[in-house]
Amino acid sequence: MDYEEIMARLRQVIETEVRPIPEEILEKEREQFYKTHQKSLDIYERAKSLIPGGVEHNLSTNNPFPLAVDRVKGYKMWDVDGNEYVDYLMCGAPIILGHHFDPLDDEIIRIIKEKGPSHGLTSEYEILAAEMITKHMPAVDMVRFLQSGTEAAMAAIRIARAYTGKTKIVKIGGSYHGWSDQFVYSLHIPGTGPLNSRGIPLEFYQHLVDIPPNEFDALEKAFEENKDKGGIAAVIVEPVGGESGVHPVHPDWNRRIRELCDEYESLLIFDEVVTGFRLDIGGAQKYFNIMPDLTVLGKIIAHGYPSAGAVGGKREIMEICGKGMGERPYLGGTLAANPITCAACYHAIRLIEEHDAVTKATNYANRLVDALNDLFSTREDLPFFVYNFGPIIHYETSSFFAVDLKAPDSFAQIMRRKDIAEDYQMVAWNKGICSLAGTRMYTCMQHDDEALDRTLAAWEYILSLIPKK
Ligand SMILES: Cc1ncc(COP(=O)(O)O)c(C=O)c1O
Numbered sequence: 236m237d238y239e240e241i242m243a244r245l246r247q248v249i250e251t252e253v254r255p256i257p258e259e260i261l262e263k264e265r266e267q268f269y270k271t272h273q274k275s276l277d278i279y280e281r282a283k284s285l286i287p288g289g290v291e292h293n294l295s296t297n298n299p300f301p302l303a304v305d306r307v308k309g310y311k312m313w314d315v316d317g318n319e320y321v322d323y324l325m326c327g328a329p330i331i332l333g334h335h336f337d338p339l340d341d342e343i344i345r346i347i348k349e350k351g352p353s354h355g356l357t358s359e360y361e362i363l364a365a366e367m368i369t370k371h372m373p374a375v376d377m378v379r380f381l382q383s384g385t386e387a388a389m390a391a392i393r394i395a396r397a398y399t400g401k402t403k404i405v406k407i408g409g410s411y412h413g414w415s416d417q418f419v420y421s422l423h424i425p426g427t428g429p430l431n432s433r434g435i436p437l438e439f440y441q442h443l444v445d446i447p448p449n450e451f452d453a454l455e456k457a458f459e460e461n462k463d464k465g466g467i468a469a470v471i472v473e474p475v476g477g478e479s480g481v482h483p484v485h486p487d488w489n490r491r492i493r494e495l496c497d498e499y500e501s502l503l504i505f506d507e508v509v510t511g512f513r514l515d516i517g518g519a520q521k522y523f524n525i526m527p528d529l530t531v532l533g534k535i536i537a538h539g540y541p542s543a544g545a546v547g548g549k550r551e552i553m554e555i556c557g558k559g560m561g562e563r564p565y566l567g568g569t570l571a572a573n574p575i576t577c578a579a580c581y582h583a584i585r586l587i588e589e590h591d592a593v594t595k596a597t598n599y600a601n602r603l604v605d606a607l608n609d610l611f612s613t614r615e616d617l618p619f620f621v622y623n624f625g626p627i628i629h630y631e632t633s634s635f636f637a638v639d640l641k642a643p644d645s646f647a648q649i650m651r652r653k654d655i656a657e658d659y660q661m662v663a664w665n666k667g668i669c670s671l672a673g674t675r676m677y678t679c680m681q682h683d684d685e686a687l688d689r690t691l692a693a694w695e696y697i698l699s700l701i702p703k704k
Contacts (some may be wrong), residue, residue: 236604236622241483248618248634253655256662256700264662264700265299271665274315278303294327296673298657302664307334309681312669320669321686323628323676328479328509329534329543331592331626332583333681339538342582346574353573360577367584368536368547371517374505374526375547379556380572384508384533385413387544388471390566391529392417395469395502397564398552402465405444405457409477409636412506412531421445423478424649426640448477449485454492458499469529470496471504474519475624479509479675481636483622489525496528502552508533512584513677514625516593522625528552538583542576595680596626599687603678604628606691616704628676632656636674659697666693 236244256264269276279300283289290301303315310333312322322334332339350358365378381387392404404417408425412418416439422431425447429437442465444457454470461467470492476484496503505527510519512535520526529548537543547553556563570576587593604621607630611619621630631637635652638645653673660673668690670676 236620238483238486241622244618244620245631245634245637248620248631249637249639251618253633253652254617254701254704255655256658256697257702260700261658264665267665268299268661271318272300272302272314272316275303276300278315294324294671296657296660298654298661302669309333309335310679310683310686318664318667320664320667321682321689323668323670323678323690325677325679326539327534327671328513328627328677329537329539330677331513331535331596331679332538332586332590333679334539336538336586339579339582339586343540343575343579346578350574352575353570355569357572358574358577360574360581361572364536364572364577364580364584367581368532368545371584371588372507372511372520372530372547373517374520374528374549375530376550377553378532378545378547379553379566380568380577381544381546381566382542382568382571383413383544384506384531385415385418385544386568387508387531387533387546388412388418388504388506389415390546390564391504391506391531392469392471393564393566394529394546394548394552394555395504398555399466399468399500399502401468401501402442403444403461403467404442405446405454405467405470407470407472407477407482408445408447409482410448410471410473410506411478412471412473417443423481424636424638424640425477425482448482449488451488451491454495458495458501462499467499467501469502469504471506471531474505474507474510474523474525474527475514475627478636479627480624480629481674483624489523493525493527502528504529504531506531508535509627510624511535512587513593513596514627516584516587536583537576537579540576540579540583542570542573543580544571590680592680593626596678596682599680599682600626600628600676600678603676603682603687603690606687607694610691610694610698614698614701614703617698617701626678628678629674630670630676631674632659662697662700663693666696668693 295301305313305315312320408421476482507518515522532545600623604623607621619632633652633655635649638649656673
């Protein structure tokens with residue numbers, strides 16, 4: 236589905252009154268959920284006195300309470316009550332070979348047994364991992380390993396400022412680059428500014444320039460206006476659009492940013508925490524054939540193994556990290572580049588290439604998107620639709636991310652639309668389907684016909700609960 240159509244259909248969803256499942260039916264679904272998720276409930280009750288809010292995973296939907304997971308394998312997930320799910324959370328994107336993939340796990344277990352988990356110095360795996368990343372990512376000549384996507388994004392803007400001598404960073408509204416002080420701004424929904432900034436002094440945003448997605452004029456103005464106010468060190472983008480394409484990217488957006496960065500001697504940073512080794516084995520940079528100066532990588536480089544993050548880029552820029560005290564931007568991390576994470580990185584990328592995992596996950600995603608759109612089109616009274624960027628699928632039912640903040644009741648609308656998406660998600664759980672936030676699905680190379688049939692059956696059931704108009 237192209238950009239214009241996605242945007243038109245998103246507008247249609249927003250202009251259509253939301254369609255909840257009637258309360259009496261929902262109540263029965265809730266009862267069913269409580270009955271079949273008693274152990275998850277017990278764990279949640281125990282967690283409440285130990286972990287603030289009883290859950291700390293931002294990826295979790297908690298209506299009526301969060302799932303506690305027992306194990307994962309292939310495309311499947313089992314909760315502690317033994318319920319089986321077709322999993323589309325995929326740990327928030329890093330899993331593309333399939334969960335708990337033996338050829339990868341065997342290597343890691345062997346390394347732990349033979350070598351030990353970490354020692355604080357270099358191992359050969361660090362170099363093998365760096366060779367693997369630079370082999371596939373066309374705009375990455377050198378890398379520095381860190382421990383999360385949040386850290387990698389922090390490092391990228393520090394490197395950009397050190398290299399250019401400029402101060403301002405442009406962030407696009409609605410995008411997510413982790414939770415560091417400077418990036419918790421206009422999260423999730425463009426224009427929300429410091430809504431989530433509790434604990435962050437507002438002065439921390441003085442060098443951040445917040446631009447709404449795909450607003451070419453605002454972007455050009457920002458470059459011009461900041462020329463004599465410290466200058467723009469970098470523009471950081473999620474290359475498929477904010478929150479992995481919830482706010483889809485205009486086909487000319489990335490290229491225009493590249494041109495402006497060149498014109499004003501600023502750096503372009505692609506945050507490829509989700510798109511790297513998923514949208515294409517060479518990331519969004521290869522997919523769109525637009526070369527960023529710096530690339531942010533995260534969880535995906537270790538395929539779900541812990542402590543994963545890296546910043547990479549052009550040699551002449553990255554070399555600044557190897558300079559002496561006073562000249563280099565300071566980066567670090569005791570567990571960064573530990574042998575387990577680096578071995579996971581090397582073997583995961585090797586296996587993604589060997590199994591052609593991106594093509595397989597993309598083919599499945601395309602089939603699922605077509606099948607779901609066919610199913611949704613049988614209900615002309617509902618504006619539901621699905622689109623994808625390769626193995627990153629967005630399904631739009633209530634589209635709370637797309638609510639226009641200028642609407643007088645915008646916040647009430649967002650909450651109501653979010654609740655309805657989560658109600659659909661609860662029913663999907665009852666039917667054995669797990670996705671992200673009730674709006675997103677990541678696919679892996681092992682999703683198959685059975686997964687597709689089960690997903691369609693679940694959505695057929697959800698549709699049957701929404702009265703026809
Ligand atoms: C695009 C993007 N950047 C950065 C991050 C932060 O990564 P981490 O959760 O590893 O800190 C995420 C996390 O989902 C992300 O999706």
